[in-house]
Amino acid sequence: MRECDRVFIADNIELFLCPQCGGDLVFDSESLSCSGCGQTYAEDDGISSLFWPNEWDPAKEDVTARIKSFYEKTPFPNYDDFDNVGSLIAKARRGLFAKLLDDQVPAGTRILECGCGTGQLTNFLSIANRTVIGTDICLNSLKMGSAFRDANDLKRAHFIQMNLFRPAFKPRSFDLVISNGVLHHTSDPLLAFKSIANLVKPNGYILIGLYHKYGRLATDLRRVLFRLTRDRMKFLDQRTISGDISQAKRDSWFNDQYKNPHESKHTVGEVLGWLEETNFKFVHSLPKTVPFENIDHSERLFQPDRLGNLFERLIVNLGMIVTGHKEGGFFIVIARKMGD
Ligand SMILES: C[S@@+](CC[C@H](N)C(=O)[O-])C[C@H]1O[C@@H](n2cnc3c(N)ncnc32)[C@H](O)[C@@H]1O
Numbered sequence: 627m628r629e630c631d632r633v634f635i636a637d638n639i640e641l642f643l644c645p646q647c648g649g650d651l652v653f654d655s656e657s658l659s660c661s662g663c664g665q666t667y668a669e670d671d672g673i674s675s676l677f678w679p680n681e682w683d684p685a686k687e688d689v690t691a692r693i694k695s696f697y698e699k700t701p702f703p704n705y706d707d708f709d710n711v712g713s714l715i716a717k718a719r720r721g722l723f724a725k726l727l728d729d730q731v732p733a734g735t736r737i738l739e740c741g742c743g744t745g746q747l748t749n750f751l752s753i754a755n756r757t758v759i760g761t762d763i764c765l766n767s768l769k770m771g772s773a774f775r776d777a778n779d780l781k782r783a784h785f786i787q788m789n790l791f792r793p794a795f796k797p798r799s800f801d802l803v804i805s806n807g808v809l810h811h812t813s814d815p816l817l818a819f820k821s822i823a824n825l826v827k828p829n830g831y832i833l834i835g836l837y838h839k840y841g842r843l844a845t846d847l848r849r850v851l852f853r854l855t856r857d858r859m860k861f862l863d864q865r866t867i868s869g870d871i872s873q874a875k876r877d878s879w880f881n882d883q884y885k886n887p888h889e890s891k892h893t894v895g896e897v898l899g900w901l902e903e904t905n906f907k908f909v910h911s912l913p914k915t916v917p918f919e920n921i922d923h924s925e926r927l928f929q930p931d932r933l934g935n936l937f938e939r940l941i942v943n944l945g946m947i948v949t950g951h952k953e954g955g956f957f958i959v960i961a962r963k964m965g966d
């Protein structure tokens with residue numbers, strides 16, 4: 627296990643729990659074990675592994691193993707050959723949303739990212755003195771994230787292998803839980819949401835990014851075309867042929883978008899139902915839920931925004947058919963956990 631993760635786990639052992647039985651974990655110089663069930667959690671290839679499988683009823687579909695092996699082969703989103711802290715900051719801040727997050731999430735915030743992939747956001751957000759734990763089921767992605775972290779001496783980013791359905795953290799431990807582009811690659815997005823929502827402190831925030839039901843139509847159409855032409859029409863996806871990013875990143879994007887073994891699609895209306903079930907209040911979304919209102923540099927992501935009514939949300943949903951093709955038909959919701 628990397629020294630930086632070892633020290634972090636030892637110093638913060640009260641945050642962790644056994645993903646199998648929920649018991650307290652003890653850290654004994656090299657290995658983690660559960661004081662309840664006795665399970666030990668070894669490291670895997672230098673990454674601390676607190677992975678535990680879902681153990682659902684066999685009748686319930688479980689795509690975790692398929693998704694894991696898919697991303698082990700093509701970790702997402704991967705890095706460009708020349709990436710360093712400077713380029714990571716420059717690229718992230720070029721995207722308005724990441725810039726707003728960086729400007730508005732205070733130093734000292736304790737963040738958990740569930741499904742961090744190759745760890746760009748975890749590493750990026752840790753730069754300004756926030757403690758960020760990136761978790762994923764995919765070891766190869768975690769290894770890339772932690773290699774970048776080590777090469778750039780980012781002391782506040784940590785990487786742990788964890789299944790978001792079997793968290794290795796105590797409930798109500800985090801100021802902000804992020805899961806961007808992940809829940810729709812699970813068999814049960816609502817259960818996944820409930821699982822990670824439980825880790826947010828009262829008055830803390832959750833941020834989820836999901837594929838949009840209508841925004842994904844253009845991608846679905848391209849997927850069919852690619853299948854029919856044996857990928858000869860790849861040029862229809864700009865990012866797949868962009869010369870600005872590495873070949874590894876292009877391949878990773880193409881596989882993630884068009885060869886993924888499992889994805890589901892959602893709407894803000896559906897997520898509002900999830901929020902109600904878990905005692906969260908809608909704060910902000912991207913795109914906004916009111917038509918023809920754009921997000922700009924003055925947007926306050928963590929201040930409550932107006933929630934559009936049913937009709938307004940319908941217009942925004944339909945607009946996603948036209949605009950969704952840009953970022954793979956994605957929407958983001960930020961919500962706040964109500965105090966008890
Ligand atoms: C599309 S990638 C998104 C990566 C990153 N969040 C981003 O926005 O670039 C989806 C990630 O979710 C992870 N994932 C899928 N199911 C998971 C689960 N049950 N627990 C933790 N991570 C999971 C995958 O391994 C993969 O790295």
Ligand SMILES: [Zn+2]
Binds near residue numbers: 644646660663665
């Ligand atoms: Zn245990």
